[in-house]
Amino acid sequence: MNGTLRAVTDEHGDGAAIISVRGIVNRFGRQTVHDGVDLDLYRGEVLGVVGGSGTGKSVLLRTIVGLNRPQAGEISLFGQPVSAMSDEERRRVGQRWGVLFQDGALFSALTVAQNIQVPMREHLRMPQRLMDELAALKIAMVGLPPEAGAKFPSELSGGMRKRAGLARALALDPEVVFLDEPTAGLDPIGAAAFDALIAELRDRIGLSVFMVTHDLDSLTTVCNRIAVLAEKRVLVTGDMDTMLANDHPWVREYFHGPRARAALASSGEQTQPAQAGTAYPEKADPEKAD
Numbered sequence: 321m322n323g324t325l326r327a328v329t330d331e332h333g334d335g336a337a338i339i340s341v342r343g344i345v346n347r348f349g350r351q352t353v354h355d356g357v358d359l360d361l362y363r364g365e366v367l368g369v370v371g372g373s374g375t376g377k378s379v380l381l382r383t384i385v386g387l388n389r390p391q392a393g394e395i396s397l398f399g400q401p402v403s404a405m406s407d408e409e410r411r412r413v414g415q416r417w418g419v420l421f422q423d424g425a426l427f428s429a430l431t432v433a434q435n436i437q438v439p440m441r442e443h444l445r446m447p448q449r450l451m452d453e454l455a456a457l458k459i460a461m462v463g464l465p466p467e468a469g470a471k472f473p474s475e476l477s478g479g480m481r482k483r484a485g486l487a488r489a490l491a492l493d494p495e496v497v498f499l500d501e502p503t504a505g506l507d508p509i510g511a512a513a514f515d516a517l518i519a520e521l522r523d524r525i526g527l528s529v530f531m532v533t534h535d536l537d538s539l540t541t542v543c544n545r546i547a548v549l550a551e552k553r554v555l556v557t558g559d560m561d562t563m564l565a566n567d568h569p570w571v572r573e574y575f576h577g578p579r580a581r582a583a584l585a586s587s588g589e590q591t592q593p594a595q596a597g598t599a600y601p602e603k604a605d606p607e608k609a610d
């Protein structure tokens with residue numbers, strides 16, 4: 321391995337890809353959403369996945385966690401190809417990650433503590449008392465007050481619901497969490513606090529994070545690497561400097577637009593205005609994405 325490659329690898333924690341996606345194709349009817357998606361998630365990194373609305377970020381997440389079956393391609397989880405796994409192996413792998421879906425998806429009829437216990441009931445057999453203790457632990461871990469455990473989702477603020485969703489994603493002490501736009505709908509202070517929490521979990525317990533986001537502040541403050549979904553595939557991956565140097569029109573518009581300039585200025589990165597008159601294949605304004 322030459323020096324340059326080694327330097328790049330070193331940025332990926334211990335260099336091990338714990339999730340590898342190769343040549344994924346996803347079609348719904350006549351619509352091709354993915355046509356050869358390649359992507360790796362390395363241990364101990366926060367990977368930010370960006371792309372215009374409808375480019376298939378959520379479908380990619382659902383494909384990796386096994387909720388959507390692709391038409392072609394291969395996914396390796398913790399070094400093992402999914403196609404070679406038995407159902408039991410596949411189920412056990414599912415215990416090694418947690419997911420926070422785009423719509424939050426807490427069960428409205430269950431309290432926060434009961435929501436957190438859903439994956440525990442699904443995968444583990446343990447006494448209620450222990451589950452209550454574990455739920456309290458997760459609630460504290462995500463910075464919710466202890467009394468939040470007895471509340472129903474409708475009794476929480478949006479930011480608290482996100483934290484409760486994260487607590488549920490952390491229920492089984494996963495190595496990886498998948499977060500689908502975790503800071504969407506939060507005010508900037510709430511979003512920054514959520515990002516700080518993710519960074520802390522990465523740094524303290526070595527959590528690896530696959531984070532779909534439109535949030536440029538998240539990309540600049542917490543993500544180690546960024547992957548851009550465009551033109552039905554992962555167009556480019558790399559750090560912020562790689563994004564800033566990329567010439568693709570969507571990438572330029574996204575990372576050099578006014579919002580990006582504001583986010584990057586506050587983080588000390590340099591950027592230039594987007595070129596006028598470029599054609600943009602997908603929406604680039606994160607606020608208008610939904």
Ligand SMILES: Nc1ncnc2c1ncn2[C@@H]1O[C@H](COP(=O)(O)OP(=O)(O)OP(=O)(O)O)[C@@H](O)[C@H]1O
Pocket residue numbers: 348353371372373374375376377378379380422609610
């Ligand atoms: N189960 C499904 N059946 C049919 N079409 C689907 C299904 N799931 C997703 N799609 C389509 O796939 C495309 C990609 O959807 P996806 O939800 O992944 O977009 P996204 O990148 O997450 O967008 P957003 O930023 O708005 O969340 C969309 O056109 C969507 O309508």
Ligand SMILES: [Mg+2]
Pocket residue numbers: 377378379422500
């Ligand atoms: Mg989505």
